[in-house]
Amino acid sequence: MLEIADVHAYYGDSHVLHGVSLHVAAGEAVALLGRNGAGKTTLIRSVVGFTPPRAGRISFDGRPIEGRTAYAIARLGIGLVPQGRRIFAPLSVSENLMLGARKPTARQGTRQFTRERAYELFPRLRERALQGGGTLSGGEQQMLAVARALMTNPHLLLLDEPSEGLAPLIVREIGRVLIGLKQQGLSILLVEQNVPLALRVADRVYVMNKGQIVYEGSSAALAADEDVKRRFLGVS
Ligand SMILES: Nc1ncnc2c1ncn2[C@@H]1O[C@H](COP(=O)(O)OP(=O)(O)OP(=O)(O)O)[C@@H](O)[C@H]1O
Ligand SMILES: [Mg+2]
Numbered sequence: 001m002l003e004i005a006d007v008h009a010y011y012g013d014s015h016v017l018h019g020v021s022l023h024v025a026a027g028e029a030v031a032l033l034g035r036n037g038a039g040k041t042t043l044i045r046s047v048v049g050f051t052p053p054r055a056g057r058i059s060f061d062g063r064p065i066e067g068r069t070a071y072a073i074a075r076l077g078i079g080l081v082p083q084g085r086r087i088f089a090p091l092s093v094s095e096n097l098m099l100g101a102r103k104p105t106a107r108q109g110t111r112q113f114t115r116e117r118a119y120e121l122f123p124r125l126r127e128r129a130l131q132g133g134g135t136l137s138g139g140e141q142q143m144l145a146v147a148r149a150l151m152t153n154p155h156l157l158l159l160d161e162p163s164e165g166l167a168p169l170i171v172r173e174i175g176r177v178l179i180g181l182k183q184q185g186l187s188i189l190l191v192e193q194n195v196p197l198a199l200r201v202a203d204r205v206y207v208m209n210k211g212q213i214v215y216e217g218s219s220a221a222l223a224a225d226e227d228v229k230r231r232f233l234g235v236s
Pocket of ligand 2 (some may be wrong): 160190
């Protein structure tokens with residue numbers, strides 16, 4: 001579904017991604033792990049068109065997307081939960097949800113997202129439907145960011161560190177929701193530093209370090225690989 005091949009990305013003269021290759025098959029949940037500054041967000045930005053790659057190829061559903069505008073890429077069915085949530089503070093919860101709303105395509109099957117479904121998934125958002133987005137707690141903002149991305153009825157959901165700064169209970173709730181979405185057949189690319197969350201949600205895992213993929217394997221294989229976890233993820 002998503003195929004990233006030998007991508008190089010830069011900020012000005014600064015070479016950040018050094019030949020990254022990664023893929024997500026239809027219906028698969030894949031995690032991308034790595035420390036601060038590894039290049040995870042830059043890779044996401046390359047996929048969605050904010051930082052187009054200077055070399056390499058990115059295709060979605062077999063169509064090349066590198067060089068297309070962010071708007072065009074989103075319309076193909078890639079939903080993004082950005083790092084830091086980016087909730088529109090002056091707008092209500094309900095208005096934040098409707099901002100990105102798009103009609104589901106036939107391909108969505110039973111996985112059709114409406115505001116009602118979003119409220120079923122996150123009952124707290126229904127209770128706060130008219131509350132300003134900026135007044136939500138961090139956990140509620142993250143739920144809103146996930147729900148807002150789902151309202152675009154994506155075929156592939158990208159999440160950039162959804163657990164960042166959240167209490168363990170909220171992280172578990174986000175994990176539960178992501179596992180549910182995967183079971184409904186949604187393809188997921190989850191960027192994380194929270195290794196237990198990533199291993200719980202993902203079928204396969206990539207580890208990035210200094211702009212390169214340094215490990216690729218099943219979640220079970222990474223769970224058992226103390227050396228990789230210690231060297232690249234700071235897990236002891
Ligand atoms: N807008 C920018 N201009 C210049 N350099 C940048 C910019 N954004 C990121 N970088 C640099 O690119 C490198 C990779 O950053 P990136 O944000 O992709 O890392 P990350 O893996 O997402 O880290 P984190 O886990 O902290 O979010 C870092 O060295 C960072 O300083
Ligand atoms: Mg980042």
